[in-house]
Amino acid sequence: MRSxxxxxxxxxxxxEIARSALTAxxxxxxxxxxxxDAAAALGGSGDRLxxxxxxxxxxxxxxxxxxAAVAAFGRIDVLVNNAGFAQIGPFEAISHEQIQRQFDTNVFGTFHVTRAALPILRAQRSGHIFTISSLVGLVGFGNSSLYCATKFALEGWSESIGQELAEFGIKVTLLEPGQFRTDFLDQTSVKFSGLGIDDYKAGSEAHKAALAGFNHHQQGDPSKIGKVILAILDAEETPVRVAVGSDALATLQARGDTFHAQADxxxxxxxxxxxxxx
Incomplete structure (x- = not known):
């Protein structure tokens, strides 16, 4: 039984990842x-939650x-860095405070949790760290520069610590989800730029409307992401990154093709x- x-x-x-782990x-x-909210949604799991x-x-x-985790379960076998949000809008129209909050949550928040867990994983000489990146960690998108920047940062960080931690038996993998049908684009989650700059207004409003129309119609099924992690945990080889969803796979493959073409x-x-x- 993993923790x-x-x-x-x-x-x-x-x-959904928590639900899959409990089901396993x-x-x-x-x-x-x-x-x-987590306790209510995952009720019925007894002392395993x-x-x-x-x-x-x-x-x-x-x-x-x-x-608290170690006191309850004695160890941590799988760390999933998932918490985060998207700051949307053109770079120039995003305030310093919004930029700070985006990095504090997506990047430094991930660092805080991982730094807290690493002494436990090193002592165990085992564990697997999964960090939820995104297809926007593979390729940039206009009106999403700050969100992309945080995910690009996690890409380099995760790949690097994977090399540092391998000698301790700790595995590290990036998950690259595409668009999944969650509340991620709801007003309670996504944040929009706060500085009104007329030159960007039309483009920003069009992008905001497009996201609203796309919301809750995404192709990805979030209930299946946990199964991806379970499959990776049982695999003989540890991937550095795995695309999750058809759109993420297409983005990853296209990014590789673009790198090769530009290099040539x-x-x-x-x-x-x-x-x-x-």
Whole structure:
């Protein structure tokens, strides 16, 4: 029986991952700002579920949540960094406070939780860290530059710590979900730019309307993401990143093709900066 620690577990993807882990017979620490919602949604799991309060932007609270997890279950086998939100709007029209909040949650929040859990995983000489990135961590999108920036940051961080932690038996994987049918684009989750700049108004309003029309019609089924994690846990090889959803897979493949094409197109110029071969 594995012990999971999942952030943002009271709704959306985090909740569905928790549900899949419990269905598999494992134990789950469901950490979120509204633990009562997680407990209500995941009721019937008995002593295999522990719902704990966690605002990931609070480093001290992350430490306390991890301590509670170890006190209840003795270990952490699977850490899922899921908590986050999307700050939408053109870069110039997003306030400093909004930028700070976006990074505090998506990036530094992930760092807080992982730093709290790593001493436990190292002592065990085992564990698997999953960080929920996005297809916007693979390719940039206009009107989403800050959200993309946080996911790009998590991409480099996760890939790097995977190399640092391998000697301790700790595995690290990025999940790259595409568009999934959750409340992620609801007004309670997504945030829009707060600075009114006329030059961006038409484009911003069109993008906002497009998101509203797309909301709750996404192709991805969030109840299936937990099964992806379970399959990776049982796999012989540990992937650095896995696309989740047909749109994410297409994005990942196209990104690779673009890198190859641009490298070939600029090959001569790239090579021109080396010292001549002896």
């Amino acid at each position: 999971w620690f999942i952030t943002g577990a009271n709704r959306g993807i985090g909740l 017979g494992d134990r789950v620490v469901a950490a979120s700002r509204k633990p009562e 522990l719902a704990v309060p966690l605002d990931v932007t609070n480093a001290d609270q992350a430490q306390e949540a991890v301590k 197109a600029w090959r001569a110029l790239s090579l021109s900066t080396d010292f001549p071969s002896a």
